[in-house]
Amino acid sequence: MSFLIDSSIVITSQILFFGFGWLFFMRQLFKDYEVRQYAVQVIFSVTFAFSCTMFELIIFEILGVLNSSSRYFHWKMNLCVILLILIFMVPFYIGYFVVSNIRLLHKQRLPISCLLWLTFMYFFWKLGDPFPILSPKHGILSIEQLISRVGVIGVTLMALLSGFGAVNCPYTYMSYFLRNVTDTDILALERRLLQTMDVIISKKKRMAMARRTMFQRGEVHNKPSGFWGILKSVTTSAPGSENLTLIQQEVDALEELSRQLFLETADLYATKERIEYSKTFKGKYFNFLGYFFSIYCVWKIFMATINIVFDRVGKTDPVTRGIEITVNYLGIQFDVKFWSQHISFILVGIIIVTSIRGLLITLTKFFYAISSSKSSNVIVLLLAQIMGMYFVSSVLLIRMSMPLEYRTIITEVLGELQFNFYHRWFDVIFLVSALSSILFLYLAHKQAPEKHMAP
């Protein structure tokens, strides 16, 4: 009886998450596009719903809500469904949509997408070999095998995003890094851009006129295409078409220049807006936060290095350590069990909410930057895949932040994975990502003012 009540609670919350994912998809991601394939929207919302249910079950674990056996059952079921989606459905659909976009292979969509999926499975399996993630006594198609591989990919993604975010956040918040941009700089650059456009236009006018006279005289200008075309153009050439190809090359170079100037001008406008923003109250607040985050970032890099160098994996979680410190060193006595439960609930809750929100914002930005009307379906499915793997590995890593008594459920459900490996791997990739982001941002920052001052 209690099992039925528990299940209905979980299923209601799943439906709520599904609705939220659906709305997010329609309002944020697909703002400028038309949804033609509803399968994509359904898959995205389902992935989101089941990932959020996993987090919800962790919270229930900490708070002690619901019956323990029904929690365990829902964990197992949730995990199976998520793995099914991430390994079977989404890759298959990605292959299917990629093939549908290519006109030539339109007829044999299904068999080719099956072939693509099999290739994906092969590489996915091979991924597990170089890593010591499992004890060898498990069978071949068990949950542990699949989860371990999904975990590797997800943890890599998390560490990359986390490393880049940790460095980028203070860089964007702090106004110390803002270059000084005046209105005259922008006007000068705009004038150069318009002058370049004028030169391009005058060359195109010559080309258009030349083409018109050639057309009226009955000649035809053939662009050299293919191997034989190029050979022919080397040996025989009409004088008119020679001229045209020369001018065309000049125009190509000028167009490249105009693109560069456009991007630089957009960059200058963006910097100017940021300078104005930093003078407002909100801007000053973020500037202050930026200093705070830069200290945090340096500390995290330092800790990651120490962990790797001294081969140390923390045994206790921050909550228990915090309580130990307050009890032993500060001598404050309080009900440890009660407080540890509430504090870990708050801490884990904050981690979950910020990571979901951060991921959704990053995915949206990424989607706006690279999608077009043709590829929007494929990109959304890729994002759903990334989101699913990210959330699964968050569950793996969050285990470290929880006191021992709450870790048991995750250990039980996910089986005997080498959790320590994942933490080590996270530290390594985080370090690599953070250091290369620092290098990358340093180079970009140095290069920009030089380009901008060049005559």
Place this chain on the structure above:
Amino acid sequence: MASLDRVKVLVLGDSGVGKSSLVHLLCQNQVLGNPSWTVGCSVDVRVHDYKEGTPEEKTYYIELWDVGGSVGSASSVKSTRAVFYNSVNGIILVHDLTNKKSSQNLYRWSMEALNRDLVLTRVLVTNGDYDREQFADNQMPLLVIGTKLDQIHETKRHEVLTRTAFLAEDFNAEEINLDCTNPRYLAAGSSNAVKISRFFDKVIEKRYFLRDSNQIPGFPDRKRFGGTLKSLHYD
């Protein structure tokens, strides 16, 4: 050769609707083989005979400025794009017949481009939303072109074409629906080619032969003075 008069026409629309293919087709009478992202603005020139076949025939250069980007871009990109909207004589609005959102976004595109000139003549509509009355008074010649006609299935064609007819009416403009990968839609003598020719003629007329709506009609030398005065006003 460069001494012919010129007019400037903007080609606006969402990314991926086919503006670059359209401009290439209009200017070079060839299908664009490898369309790619337009960063910034790409220009092409078409040589047009104004009032072709009549004694007043004159050749003009029509500059087609194909501005890339999306209507929801960051404001820094919009400010950069605004530099291309100076002294525009006509606008071609391009939308994708298979994507309703691109048709809806045309209102926002036209607001973005026209607001530059409307500042000179009337009070700006402050909330930036589409206001039908502004278009009724609008002096700038507009043309609405729908692309990817070949991808619309026969059964849906009627519904789509009705929708686009309403759209063109809202803008008080002519409309053309075609497929940019097929040059026969713009073949000489077809109704589409006639509409385009008429549009370009209208643009040239507005620029060189008429000053504004309260012009004294029938003044014989207005052409010459109108031309030079016009260039002082806009440039």
